[in-house]
Amino acid sequence: MTQDQEKEDSIAPSGVIPLAKPTDHSQGAHSSEKEDPIVEDVETGNQTQQCDEPPYSVFSHREKATMILIASFTAVISPLSGAIYLPAIPSIARDLSISTSLVNLTVTTYLVLQGVAPSFIANFSDVYGRRPAYMICCIIYLAANIGLASQNTFAALITLRCLQSCGSSATVALGSAVAADLATRAERGKYLGYAAMGITLGPALGPVIGGLIDQYLGWRSIFWFLAILSGVLFIILFIFLPETCRNVVGNGSVPSPWWNMSLLGYIKQRRQRNQKAEADNGTIKPSRKRPNPFASLKILAEKEGCITLGFGSIMYGGYYMLLTTLSSELSSRFGFSSVIIGLCYLPLGVGSLLYRHTGGFLLDWNFRRHSRATGIVITHNRQQDVAALPIEKIRLEISLPFVYLACLAIVAYGWTMQTKAPLVGIEISLFFCGLLIGAAVNGLNTLIVDTHVNMPATAVAANNLCRCLVGAAAAAIGGPLTGRIGIGWTSVFIVGVVIFLSPLLWLVMAKGPTWRQAEKNKENPNTEDDACR
Numbered sequence: 177m178t179q180d181q182e183k184e185d186s187i188a189p190s191g192v193i194p195l196a197k198p199t200d201h202s203q204g205a206h207s208s209e210k211e212d213p214i215v216e217d218v219e220t221g222n223q224t225q226q227c228d229e230p231p232y233s234v235f236s237h238r239e240k241a242t243m244i245l246i247a248s249f250t251a252v253i254s255p256l257s258g259a260i261y262l263p264a265i266p267s268i269a270r271d272l273s274i275s276t277s278l279v280n281l282t283v284t285t286y287l288v289l290q291g292v293a294p295s296f297i298a299n300f301s302d303v304y305g306r307r308p309a310y311m312i313c314c315i316i317y318l319a320a321n322i323g324l325a326s327q328n329t330f331a332a333l334i335t336l337r338c339l340q341s342c343g344s345s346a347t348v349a350l351g352s353a354v355a356a357d358l359a360t361r362a363e364r365g366k367y368l369g370y371a372a373m374g375i376t377l378g379p380a381l382g383p384v385i386g387g388l389i390d391q392y393l394g395w396r397s398i399f400w401f402l403a404i405l406s407g408v409l410f411i412i413l414f415i416f417l418p419e420t421c422r423n424v425v426g427n428g429s430v431p432s433p434w435w436n437m438s439l440l441g442y443i444k445q446r447r448q449r450n451q452k453a454e455a456d457n458g459t460i461k462p463s464r465k466r467p468n469p470f471a472s473l474k475i476l477a478e479k480e481g482c483i484t485l486g487f488g489s490i491m492y493g494g495y496y497m498l499l500t501t502l503s504s505e506l507s508s509r510f511g512f513s514s515v516i517i518g519l520c521y522l523p524l525g526v527g528s529l530l531y532r533h534t535g536g537f538l539l540d541w542n543f544r545r546h547s548r549a550t551g552i553v554i555t556h557n558r559q560q561d562v563a564a565l566p567i568e569k570i571r572l573e574i575s576l577p578f579v580y581l582a583c584l585a586i587v588a589y590g591w592t593m594q595t596k597a598p599l600v601g602i603e604i605s606l607f608f609c610g611l612l613i614g615a616a617v618n619g620l621n622t623l624i625v626d627t628h629v630n631m632p633a634t635a636v637a638a639n640n641l642c643r644c645l646v647g648a649a650a651a652a653i654g655g656p657l658t659g660r661i662g663i664g665w666t667s668v669f670i671v672g673v674v675i676f677l678s679p680l681l682w683l684v685m686a687k688g689p690t691w692r693q694a695e696k697n698k699e700n701p702n703t704e705d706d707a708c709r
Contacts, residue, residue, distance in 0.1 A: 233358045234428040240358045244351070244367055246417050250310065250409050251351035252378045253317060254344040257402060258286055259382025262503065263518060264395035271395070274330050282337045284648050289341035291644025295472040297346035298353070298637035305421040306350055306357070306633075307413070307436050313350070314410040317343030318403055325399035340402075345644075349636035356625050356632035357420035358428075361567070363540055380525020380610075383503070383518035391515060415439045472638035475628065479691045480568070481638070483680045488620040489642035490677060491579065493650035494586060494670040495613045498524075501654045502606075505593050505663055523603045527610025535615030538574045539622055546570050567626050568688035572681055575619030579678060582612035583671040590667020627692060 233240065261283070269276045301309035320340035327333055359367035389398050418441050419425050419432040434442060475481040503517045512520070546565055589605035621639055628635035658666045 230427055230429075232360050232427055235358060240367065243358065243417060243420065244355050246412060247306075247347075247351040247354040249377075250413065251347040253402070253406060253409065254290060254341075254348050255378025256382045256385075257340055257344050257378075258283070258290070259379045259521075260386035260389075260398055260402070261286075261382075263383055263387040263515075264390040264398055267390055267395045268333070272328070272330055272333065278330055279333075282334045284652060285334060286337050286341045287644050287648035287651065289338045290345040291641040291648070293342040294346040294349045294637035294640045295634075298349040298472070298633035299631070301346075301350055301353060301421065301633045302631045303423060305419050305424045305432065305436055306354055307417065307419050307432075307438070309346065309350055309633075310413050310417070311410075313343050313346050314406055314413065315343075318406045318410065319343075321399045321403035321406060325396045325403065345640065346637070348640055349633045352621065352625060352636040353633035354420050356629060357422055361543060361565075361626055361629075377525055377529070380521050380528070383521050384515070385518075387513075387515040387518040391513075413438075472634050472641055475624075475635060475638040476642070478695055480627065480684055480688045480695075481624070483684050484620055484623055485639055485642045487677055487680055488617050488624075488639065489646040490674060491582070491613060491617050491620075492643040493646040494674065495609070495617070496647035497650040497654040497666070497670060498586070498589065498606075498609060501658050501663060501666070504655065505658070509593070509596060510599065520599075520603065520606075523607035524610035527607040527612075528614040530611055534611065535574065535578060535619055539571060539619060542570050542574050566689060568623065568685050568692075571619055571623040571626065572685045575616050575623070576678070576681055576685075578612050578616035578619065579674065579681070582609065582616050583674055585609045585612050586667050586671050591664045594662055594664030627688075 235243070265276055265279045265283075269279045272279075297309050297313065317340060320336050320343055323336045324333070324340060327336060355367045385401070386398055389395075389401060416438055418428070418438050419436050420428065424430075424436070425432050431437075431445060432441075434445075437445065476485060502521065506512050506517050506520055543565075546569070550565060552565065585605060585608040589602065589609055592601045592605050621636070624635045624639055625632050654666070657669070661669070
């Protein structure tokens with residue numbers, strides 16, 4: 177065991193998950209060595225030279241992956257709560273003696289709050305930490321689901337659905353923020369792929385679960401199921417997930433306050449209270465600003481941020497239009513039950529899950545390729561200077577091809593449905609829609625986090641705000657537009673809008689670094705970009 181390993185064992189990071197001991201590859205060398213040691217990158221197998229700066233994160237790869245997966249599957253409650261509700265709309269309307277149009281209004285309000293609410297809690301988490309934000313979200317969500325399962329009026333239904341959306345929606349931003357806390361830019365594509373897994377499972381599994389529960393147990397059992405799920409997730413977060421916010425714990429070596437520790441972290445610190453813990457307080461980047469619920473709107477005021485978020489929202493709007501029209505199209509053309517229709521959503525989710533092995537892999541590969549071209553050595557677990565790299569070009573070189581391929585998949589889906597092709601053809605096209613749209617949208621999400629790494633939750637909240645508002649509009653116009661011109665021409669319309677706006681991404685690729693530096697100079701005229709944020 178090396179000296180640094182012994183030292184790390186005495187450190188009590190705020191809630192480290194005791195899964196596996198970090199290997200020598202993720203540690204520095206002996207402190208007595210004068211020269212930087214040569215170490216092997218555990219991700220690529222290449223030998224690189226470690227720098228004197230502290231590691232970006234003290235957690236091992238397995239610990240980081242586990243924490244991000246926990247955050248990812250917590251984020252599933254936001255899209256799951258929206259999708260699981262859809263098959264039960266007729267039952268809810270019948271039992272409450274209201275029209276289906278009124279029940280559909282609760283879908284729209286859910287989407288609107290899903291976009292607005294994260295802007296408040298995400299900026300709070302960037303200042304005070306992820307765990308307090310998670311606890312607040314879980315408590316609100318649990319209370320809303322219990323109320324929804326017990327209510328009997330439309331007024332209570334729409335009010336509690338808004339409260340449910342407020343409690344669940346911020347978990348999406350928090351999941352991506354946890355990934356940004358732990359992963360450097362060189363490996364962020366892969367780890368954000370982990371973070372997106374839960375988000376993509378929600379729309380795929382929601383209709384299946386909702387249809388089954390509604391058919392056999394009744395629609396109220398849907399909300400009891402969500403209440404139990406939220407309770408289980410709360411317990412998992414309380415016990416296992418440590419604080420990761422770099423404004424609070426730095427690279428994980430600084431213990432958080434006792435009230436902000438995971439149960440395992442608190443127990444571990446109590447056991448090691450007689451050992452001298454060494455914390456690297458220099459890795460903390462404390463925020464000098466109070467929580468600002470409108471901070472995400474500032475990102476929309478940036479040229480690069482506005483274009484990137486706007487285009488990603490258009491892509492998501494097209495995706496959501498597919499989700500909301502698929503059930504009615506399958507019902508009218510094939511006469512499927514709600515359970516079978518729910519199963520037909522699965523190819524979308526499976527395709528989205530494979531993003532990590534396609535888009536995420538390519539994003540990290542392109543980052544390494546550009547780093548080599550500019551002479552920057554990627555040292556394992558050390559942050560890279562975004563100012564020294566064309567980060568917009570790195571991300572968009574991968575995202576843009578997926579955008580155009582996604583357009584082909586959308587048209588293929590529209591016309592296989594329009595021409596009443598066999599179900600297998602429709603399902604194959606849905607699989608590629610999930611894969612390609614997911615890769616394109618998540619590449620843009622990675623770019624937003626890269627360019628706002630000091631406030632990742634706020635950046636993802638801005639992303640979520642735009643997507644959900646555009647998604648709500650797409651859900652509202654999707655049905656009438658399809659009824660008027662057909663699903664085939666609707667897909668052509670979606671693709672036409674995307675292709676027409678795609679030159680804006682080429683503009684970001686060319687002008688983004690200049691715009692970003694101008695914003696930096698405007699905010700901090702006397703400081704240079706921090707190379708290891």
